[in-house]
Amino acid sequence: MSQFIESIKVEDQKIFLLDLHQSRVNKTFEHFGKQGSLDLAAVFKNLDHNEDGLYKLKITYDLDKNVRTQMIPYAISEIDKISLVENNVYDYSFKFEDRKELERMKQKAKADEIIIVKNNHITDTSYSNILFKKGKDWYTPSTYLLNGVQRQHLLKNKKIKEAEITTQNLKEYSHFQIINAMNDFDDMFIYPLSKITNLPETSEYLQV
Missing domain, CATH: 3.20.10.10 (D-amino Acid Aminotransferase, subunit A, domain 2)
Known part of the structure; x- marks a missing residue:
């Protein structure tokens, strides 16, 4: 089964643009003919994350609502070529x-x-x-x-x-x-x- 990802900005324990991420996940489930969706707010709430700083919350999921999460420290990198x-x-x-x-x-x-x-x-x-x-x-x-x-x-x-x-x-x-x-x-x-x-x-x- 295909897997999908959402990469979400979390800074000082605050999550950003959650409504737009949720809308994209909802549209993914709808497009592939699956009932319901994944509740990203609930996924974030259940994380054991209490650190300040900038992080990327990577959520990997499939259409059966199997979920894997990673909280990755993030820094913007400069492009050379x-x-x-x-x-x-x-x-x-x-x-x-x-x-x-x-x-x-x-x-x-x-x-x-x-x-x-x-x-x-x-x-x-x-x-x-x-x-x-x-x-x-x-x-x-x-x-x-x-x-x-x-x-x-x-x-x-x-x-x-x-x-x-x-x-x-x-x-x-x-x-x-x-x-x-x-x-x-x-x-x-x-x-x-x-x-x-x-x-x-x-x-x-x-x-x-």
Whole structure:
């Protein structure tokens, strides 16, 4: 049976964006025709966790409601090398635990991180949504692979906008940053677009 994951931010014993995580789990059960869902608030309440600091609560579950939890100390890591990778068939509509194809793409690209291109459209990195800066505004691709909880939160609060971002118009943006449940806006981890090693006009991006 397929297994799914939720990675949830816990800081100083407070859980973040729980409603959006719960909604995603509910939709997963509904999509695969299963009654009921998993109660994430109850899972968190039953944890033996009384430490301050930043943690990632990783919840692995299946559609029979078998659950495994890990509370992992977390620190944001800086990206050194990021590359565009083309994959026109990859689908990640649900947060499956199986990440073999994502890891294969990263290994072939020989990069710390990848930005997946699908039918000439920018989608996500291997573990996050992505934002691009134009002028003073930040935009996220409308052609995401997974509609992440941080992405939904920032759009709902009008901190970012959605746009069609392609290999043809990518150079209209000046900077990028990555976001996920653990990573909100962070001024320390904003990268110039030139950080991408294989922008289309300088070389062919890698097909995998």
